[in-house]
Structures are given as structure tokens and as C-alpha cells.
Amino acid sequence: MSESEIQIVKRDGKREDFSIEKIKSAIRKAFLSVGSFAFDENLTTILGRVHIDDGMSVEEIQNQVEIALMAEKYYAAAKSFMLYRQHHTEDREIRNKLEFLINYCDAQNPATGSKYDANANVEQKNIATLIGELPKQNFIRLNRRLLTDRLKEMYGQELSDKYIRLLKQHFIYKNDETSLANYCASITMYPWLLNGTMPIGGNSKAPTNLKSFCGGFINMVFMVSSMLSGACATPEFLMYMNYFIGLEYGNDYFKHAADVVDLSIKKRTLDKVICDYFEQIVYSINQPTGARNFQAVFWNIAYYDQPYFESLFGEFYFPDGSKPDWESLSWLQKRFMKWFNKERTKTVLTFPVETMALLTKDGDVIDKEWGDFTAEMYSEGHSFFTYMSDNADSLSSCCRLRNEIQDNGFSYTLGAGGVSTGSKSVLTINLNRCIQYAQMQRIPYMTYLEEIVDLVHKVQLGYNENLKMLYNKGMLPLFSAGYINIDRQYLTIGVNGLVESAEFLGIPINDNPAYTGFVQEVLGLIEHYNKKYKSKEVLFNCEMIPAENVGVKHAKWDREDGYFVPRDCYNSYFYVVEDQSLNVLDKFMLHGEKYIKHLTGGSALHMNLEEHLSKSQYRQLLRVAAKDGCNYFTFNIPNTICNDCGHIDKRYLKECPVCHSKNVDYLTRIIGYMKRISNFSAARQKEASIRYYAHKEGVPAC
Amino acid sequence: MLKYTDYDIVFSEIPDETTLAINLSNCPNHCPGCHSPQLMEDIGEPLTQESLSLIIDKYINGITCICFMGGDNDPKEVRHLAAFAKEKYQGIKTGWYSGKQELPSDFKTDSLDYIKLGPYIAALGALKAKTTNQRLYRLKKDGTHEDITYQFWKH
Numbered sequence: 021m022s023e024s025e026i027q028i029v030k031r032d033g034k035r036e037d038f039s040i041e042k043i044k045s046a047i048r049k050a051f052l053s054v055g056s057f058a059f060d061e062n063l064t065t066i067l068g069r070v071h072i073d074d075g076m077s078v079e080e081i082q083n084q085v086e087i088a089l090m091a092e093k094y095y096a097a098a099k100s101f102m103l104y105r106q107h108h109t110e111d112r113e114i115r116n117k118l119e120f121l122i123n124y125c126d127a128q129n130p131a132t133g134s135k136y137d138a139n140a141n142v143e144q145k146n147i148a149t150l151i152g153e154l155p156k157q158n159f160i161r162l163n164r165r166l167l168t169d170r171l172k173e174m175y176g177q178e179l180s181d182k183y184i185r186l187l188k189q190h191f192i193y194k195n196d197e198t199s200l201a202n203y204c205a206s207i208t209m210y211p212w213l214l215n216g217t218m219p220i221g222g223n224s225k226a227p228t229n230l231k232s233f234c235g236g237f238i239n240m241v242f243m244v245s246s247m248l249s250g251a252c253a254t255p256e257f258l259m260y261m262n263y264f265i266g267l268e269y270g271n272d273y274f275k276h277a278a279d280v281v282d283l284s285i286k287k288r289t290l291d292k293v294i295c296d297y298f299e300q301i302v303y304s305i306n307q308p309t310g311a312r313n314f315q316a317v318f319w320n321i322a323y324y325d326q327p328y329f330e331s332l333f334g335e336f337y338f339p340d341g342s343k344p345d346w347e348s349l350s351w352l353q354k355r356f357m358k359w360f361n362k363e364r365t366k367t368v369l370t371f372p373v374e375t376m377a378l379l380t381k382d383g384d385v386i387d388k389e390w391g392d393f394t395a396e397m398y399s400e401g402h403s404f405f406t407y408m409s410d411n412a413d414s415l416s417s418c419c420r421l422r423n424e425i426q427d428n429g430f431s432y433t434l435g436a437g438g439v440s441t442g443s444k445s446v447l448t449i450n451l452n453r454c455i456q457y458a459q460m461q462r463i464p465y466m467t468y469l470e471e472i473v474d475l476v477h478k479v480q481l482g483y484n485e486n487l488k489m490l491y492n493k494g495m496l497p498l499f500s501a502g503y504i505n506i507d508r509q510y511l512t513i514g515v516n517g518l519v520e521s522a523e524f525l526g527i528p529i530n531d532n533p534a535y536t537g538f539v540q541e542v543l544g545l546i547e548h549y550n551k552k553y554k555s556k557e558v559l560f561n562c563e564m565i566p567a568e569n570v571g572v573k574h575a576k577w578d579r580e581d582g583y584f585v586p587r588d589c590y591n592s593y594f595y596v597v598e599d600q601s602l603n604v605l606d607k608f609m610l611h612g613e614k615y616i617k618h619l620t621g622g623s624a625l626h627m628n629l630e631e632h633l634s635k636s637q638y639r640q641l642l643r644v645a646a647k648d649g650c651n652y653f654t655f656n657i658p659n660t661i662c663n664d665c666g667h668i669d670k671r672y673l674k675e676c677p678v679c680h681s682k683n684v685d686y687l688t689r690i691i692g693y694m695k696r697i698s699n700f701s702a703a704r705q706k707e708a709s710i711r712y713y714a715h716k717e718g719v720p721a722c
Numbered sequence: 723m724l725k726y727t728d729y730d731i732v733f734s735e736i737p738d739e740t741t742l743a744i745n746l747s748n749c750p751n752h753c754p755g756c757h758s759p760q761l762m763e764d765i766g767e768p769l770t771q772e773s774l775s776l777i778i779d780k781y782i783n784g785i786t787c788i789c790f791m792g793g794d795n796d797p798k799e800v801r802h803l804a805a806f807a808k809e810k811y812q813g814i815k816t817g818w819y820s821g822k823q824e825l826p827s828d829f830k831t832d833s834l835d836y837i838k839l840g841p842y843i844a845a846l847g848a849l850k851a852k853t854t855n856q857r858l859y860r861l862k863k864d865g866t867h868e869d870i871t872y873q874f875w876k877h
Contacts, residue, residue: 383783603730603731604731604733605731605740605781605784605785606731608784631733631734633733634733634737634738636738636739637733637738637739637740640740640784640786641740641784643784644740644783644784647783647784648783648784
């Protein structure tokens with residue numbers, strides 16, 4: 021092959037005709053820089069050791085030149101050549117960073133500008149968010165190195181290399197690789213109640229009254245969140261607040277909430293005092309946070325019906341020996357929800373993400389009062405999740421993850437056992453690519469998937485070893501102080517592209533035996549491995565990840581590589597989000613027991629509706645969910661926010677009802693929390709616009 | 723004979739109910755500006771006790787009401803199928819969206835819980851418009867009825 025027929029691949033992936041002169045020139049420069057000169061015969065012997073093939077990369081050629089210089093014993097020139105390459109590598113990195121910096125500054129919003137981890141949880145881009153973006157690439161490298169070093173030690177080089185290869189070829193995706201911290205946790209606040217924040221590195225003592233509880237709670241949530249990469253759930257928040265209100269105003273305080281209890285000239289009632297504390301906590305926690313690159317903390321809370329409450333906290337004692345009081349807590353939960361729903365018409369409040377936990381029996385909720393109240397809140401336009409179970413054996417720790425509870429018992433140092441749970445790390449399988457690749461290679465896709473599923477479990481065990489190392493070195497005070505129980509945290513296997521892979525196989529995406537069989541087969545395999553790798557210290561679960569940015573990335577990468585990609589963002593649901601042939605009941609069925617039973621880590625049905633239903637209709641849908649075994653869901657009706665006058669309306673409107681401006685934006689829920697659609701990344705906005713909202717309009721004019 | 727083109731689960735056609743709405747074709751009314759003009763044609767599959775049961779069986783766990791959208795070409799069959807559904811599915815409510823101003827003189831309403839009457843007149847609007855000529859009635863067991871059209875105007 022003559023020189024002119026050979027092409028090389030540049031660093032940017034472009035091909036270029038190979039030129040021997042460029043190599044000669046680089047070698048001459050290396051000689052000159054060390055005070056010597058490269059004659060033609062030197063060049064001939066050096067180049068005699070270099071073999072150029074068509075399609076070879078610049079890096080490979082330079083590696084060969086380095087080796088050739090060493091082999092010919094031109095050590096000084098070789099060293100100079102290496103240093104020259106290193107210098108250029110560093111230059112390129114800085115150039116890339118500068119380019120990124122400029123692009124980020126010019127991007128439409130922070131989620132579109134972010135290169136590595138598009139997150140809508142940031143309102144506006146500024147110097148603080150930019151500072152957070154810049155080191156992300158370094159974190160990815162560091163995390164990969166930590167993990168591959170561990171994998172080599174545990175399983176050998178081959179598995180470690182395979183992990184990186186699958187990651188780079190997008191068969192799998194490591195979530196939250198830009199952070200060093202473990203993922204999300206639902207914490208027990210008992211250690212805080214006993215010892216304050218000192219054991220986790222703070223300086224405040226245990227709360228003693230309502231005021232110190234509310235102020236201290238905010239600081240505690242900020243501290244905990246700065247040591248997690250994902251959500252911080254405080255499922256006992258209202259129960260503890262109720263306790264402190266009771267300490268000051270008596271357990272029957274709710275019976276005289278209208279009494280004036282404030283002797284200042286404001287003469288506030290007890291109800292107003294309580295709502296002012298809600299305001300202080302919620303507004304503070306929704307502030308951008310310095311320690312989290314100007315993202316707000318991701319805060320979740322839970323509400324319980326009476327049977328759920330009793331099974332979680334039936335054995336619970338506060339440090340003073342008293343027990344939580346259901347009657348007043350029931351009132352406080354309702355008061356908070358009503359207050360929060362109303363407050364959200366004044367301003368965009370993203371957090372807390374709320375989950376209503378309801379216990380069910382025989383196709384309905386057991387606690388009718390709380391079932392009715394849940395329906396009432398949905399009908400009043402409040403946006404929250406409902407988690408249903410026929411057994412208080414699990415809890416949601418995050419906007420989507422559910423976790424089985426290992427132990428509902430109570431401990432005098434750690435409090436309620438059931439609330440301490442969460443996920444250490446999520447590693448996701450791109451099912452669409454894996455299944456299509458297997459078909460192309462003529463391998464049964466289950467055989468190929470099994471290989472991938474086995475590998476991700478091993479990788480997660482490697483991650484777990486690294487986490488233990490950090491723990492043993494005292495780097496994880498949340499664990500050592502008892503806020504999180506490391507043994508009750510899950511290693512999570514995520515799945516993405518499930519619907520798309522079924523579509524590729526020609527399976528119709530509706531409730532039919534072929535689809536049920538496919539879903540159970542694939543998710544059943546993962547569950548099988550979850551059990552196989554379970555041990556005294558590790559637990560696995562499987563979740564359908566919310567595809568906020570991974571779904572977009574997978575669709576893009578798979579399309580670029582020629583795979584079948586039916587949409588720009590892979591679904592986070594068991595149905596095709598834009599499919600208008602499926603009605604509301606079909607969708608509940610597709611998130612019912614048959615489909616989710618192997619999805620031990622959960623997935624929330626986001627039921628998109630154009631308009632709010634009445635209380636009795638929502639109540640009926642709670643029954644539907646209980647009957648179908650759809651355990652986690654929310655209703656999603658876009659709220660309208662006027663860009664001109666700022667009015668927020670719970671309805672989905674084309675025009676502002678106050679100032680009649682048509683310049684309106686919508687708040688919707690994409691991965692668990694409410695955000696303006698214009699804050700989502702460009703690809704996600706597109707998904708939101710084609711998402712099908714089951715219409716309620718159009719009384720036929722027959 | 724009645725024919726249907728498709729069905730859906732709807733929430734606003736009958737207030738407070740979760741309704742399986744079945745769209746019937748061959749509509750004789752031909753209202754100008756009709757929302758679903760394709761339903762004027764003789765299209766779709768026959769709606770019989772068997773085909774109706776198949777649809778209801780799929781959704782019986784979730785619905786509270788079945789509503790026939792149209793069917794003015796054969797009101798007796800609407801009543802017949804409504805009676806059949808009530809008999810077979812205990813506790814289910816039934817509704818009928820008719821485009822006529824009045825019920826046929828000999829029509830028995832005993833197997834219906836809701837009846838919508840009135841043609842669509844574009845200038846007056848559909849049920850959501852306060853100016854509408856259409857009316858939705860809730861039929862009570864004692865044979866009386868209540869005009870519940872106002873429930874569409876809550877927002």
C-alpha cells in the first residue's frame with residue numbers, strides 16, 4: 021500500500037491522508053531540542069520500526085515512534101518527544117475546558133449546557149453552577165480508576181477491561197459518575213435527636229424545642245445532602261415536628277389551633293405559628309446550595325395513613341419515653357399538604373417531593389379517611405406521589421426508588437428501623453442496545469443479557485468494597501453516626517430502553533401475553549441475579565431509571581451507531597409515552613403487579629392528564645391502583661405559569677387567566693419533582709411537548 | 723342495530739364517574755360543526771351483547787359507568803344493551819348521550835342513570851359552555867330526574 025492510499029484517524033475522529041513528512045519533522049524537532057541532529061539514516065532506522073496501517077490513530081503512531089526512539093537508544097530525544105506529547109495533551113485539555121466554558125455560558129439553560137450530567141434541578145446558570153460543571157470530567161476519570169483498580173484486584177484485568185469497554189460502548193451506564201458520594205438515602209433522625217449534628221461534623225446540639233428543631237432540621241438536611249449525590253429523604257420529618265409542637269402546646273394542640281399564642285404585636289394563632297415554621301423550612305431548603313454546586317438539595321418526605329404509621333412507628337419511643345401521637349400527626353400531615361399546595365400557587369417550590377404511603381387490602385385502601393383525603397388533595401391540584409402496599413414491608417426513599425424494609429423494629433440508638441434505607445449506587449443496563457446487539461451477533465438475547473447482568477453485579481460489588489474502604493477510613497459519618505444503616509442500603513441495577521427493545525423485537529406495547537412474558541423474562545433474570553449475589557452485607561434491587569438524561573443519551577448514542585431507536589428519549593414507563601391508543605386504565609394495568617413484580621426497586625407511573633379529575637374520580641383510580649397492584653404513581657397535570665405577571669394556575673391553560681398573556685410556561689413533573697419545562701434540557705423539552713396528556717376535553721356533539 | 727367505532731376511558735362526560743365511553747356510528751342527527759363527523763357514517767363493528775361484554779370485561783375493575791355516545795338510529799337497542807349491562811354487571815351505572823331534543827315518546831329510562839339531550843348547535847356551544855342548549859340529567863330511582871349540566875361549569 022503506498023503512502024498516499026493510507027489514511028490516519030485524528031483525535032477528533034476525522035480521517036486524513038497519512039504524511040511521512042510530519043513524523044520526520046517531529047523526530048527532527050525532538051533531536052534538535054536536545055542539541056543533536058537527525059540525519060536521514062537516523063530517520064530511516066527509526067521509521068523502519070514504525071508500521072502504519074490504514075485507519076491507525078495518531079496516538080498509536082506516536083506510541084510507535086516513542087518505542088522506536090528508545091529501541092534505537094536515542095533516550096534523550098525519546099524523553100523530549102514524550103514530554104512534548106504530554107505538554108500537548110495538557111494544552112488540549114485546557115482548550116477543551118475553555119471551549120466548554122464558552123458553550124456553557126452561551127447555552128439556553130443549565131441542563132442543556134451541562135455536558136456530563138444534565139440536571140434540571142438548577143434554575144439558572146451562573147459562576148457557581150459553572151464551577152460545579154468544570155471538574156465533572158475529572159470526577160468521572162477518578163471514579164472509573166477507583167472502580168477498575170478494585171475490579172482488577174477482585175476479578176482480574178479482563179473483567180475490569182470489559183467493564184470499561186461496555187461503558188464506553190454504551191451497553192451500560194454508570195449513574196452519578198460525576199460525584200464521589202454514594203447515591204440516595206432515607207435517613208433516621210433519631211441519632212440527630214440524641215446527639216445533634218456533632219457526630220456528622222457539625223457543631224449543633226440536639227434540638228430541644230420547636231424553634232431549635234426547625235432551624236436545626238434545615239442545617240441537618242443541608243449537611244446530610246452534601247454527603248450524598250442524590251436525594252435525602254426524611255420520612256419522619258412531620259412526626260418529629262409534631263412531637264416538638266406537642267412538647268410546647270400539648271398533644272391536643274390541633275384542637276385549639278385558632279388560639280392566639282404569640283404575644284408579639286402580630287398576635288399570631290397557633291396555626292399561623294406552625295405554618296410560619298413550614299414556610300421557614302420549605303423556603304430555606306429550596307434555596308440553591310453552595311455545597312452542591314448551586315443545586316437545591318433533593319429533599320423528600322412521606323405521609324402515612326394510620327395502619328402504615330402503626331407498622332412503622334408502633335414500637336417507637338422518643339428519648340423522653342413518650343410515643344408518637346397519631347391523632348395530632350394526622351392533623352399535621354393534612355395541614356402541611358394543604359399549606360404546601362396553596363403556597364405553590366405563589367411561587368415555584370420544587371421540594372419536598374412528597375409520597376403518601378397507603379396500606380391496601382382487598383382492592384382498596386384500608387384507611388378510608390386517608391384514601392379520601394389523598395383523592396381530595398389530587399382534586400385540589402396538589403402534585404405528589406402515592407405509594408401503595410398490602411404490607412408495610414417497603415418504603416420509597418426517593419422520588420422513584422422503593423426499598424424493602426429489612427426490619428421494622430425500634431432501637432434506642434437508631435430509632436425506627438424501617439425508615440433507614442436507600443441506594444448506594446446505580447448501574448444501568450441499556451437493554452435496547454444489549455438485545456439488538458445479541459440479535460445481530462445471532463446470540464440468544466437472554467444468554468447475552470445474562471453475561472451483562474452478571475458483570476454489573478460484580479461491578480457493584482467492587483463499588484461496595486470502595487464504599488467500605490471510605491467507611492473504614494472514617495469518611496462516611498452518615499453511616500458511622502447511624503443516620504444511614506450501610507447494611508440496609510441497596511446496590512441498584514437500573515434498566516433503560518425496555519420498551520424500545522420490545523418494540524425492536526416486534527412485541528406490541530400493550531397488555532398482552534407476549535409483552536408480559538418479555539418483561540417478566542428480562543426483569544426476572546435481573547432479580548434472579550439480585551438474589552444470587554445477595555449476602556449478609558449486600559442487597560440488590562432493580563429499578564426502571566427515570567430517563568431524565570440517560571434516556572436521551574442512550575437514544576442518541578444508539579441511533580449514531582445504527583441501532584433501531586424509535587424515539588429521542590427512552591421511556592421510563594412500561595408503555596409508549598406518546599401512544600394515544602392506551603387509556604388511563606390501560607396504563608395502570610401496564611404498571612400493575614404483572615409488570616412490576618420483578619422491579620424490586622420500583623418505577624413510578626406518571627399518569628399524564630390534561631385536566632384535573634373530581635375527588636370521587638381520583639378515589640376510584642386509587643381503587644384501580646390497589647386492584648391492579650400498581651404500587652407507585654402520581655398524576656401529572658401541567659400547571660401554567662405566566663411569564664408576564666407570574667400567576668401560577670393549577671390548570672393546563674394556553675392563556676393566563678389573570679393578565680390574558682399568551683406568554684406562558686408550564687410546570688410539570690418529569691423525574692419526580694416539579695419544574696418549569698423551559699428548565700429541562702433541549703431533548704427533554706421535546707419529550708415533554710410530545711408527551712400525551714389523556715384528554716378529558718371534547719364532549720362529543722352528537 | 724348499533725355499530726361502534728372505538729371506546730375510551732373518560733372523566734368529563736359524566737361528572738364524578740370513571741366512564742367507559744363507546745362511540746356509536748350511523749348518527750342520524752348531522753349537526754353542523756359536529757365534533758366527530760365520521761360517526762355520521764355507517765362504519766365500525768356491530769355492538770352486540772357479546773362485543774359489549776368483551777369490552778366491559780376488560781375494564782370492569784376500573785370503571786363505574788358505561789356511556790353510549792350516540793345511537794339515535796336505534797334507541798331501543800341502546801336501552802336493551804343498557805339493561806343487559808346493568809343486569810350482568812351489578813352496580814355499574816349507565817349513560818346515554820343522545821343528540822335529540824327529546825327522548826322518543828315510548829322510551830323507557832329505567833335502565834339508565836344519566837341521559838344527555840340536545841343537538842349540538844355551534845353558536846350555543848357544547849356542555850362546557852354556559853350558553854349551551856344541551857342538558858345532562860341524572861335519573862333517580864323514583865322516576866324523577868335532576869338537571870346536572872351546571873356541573874360542567876365549575877371551573
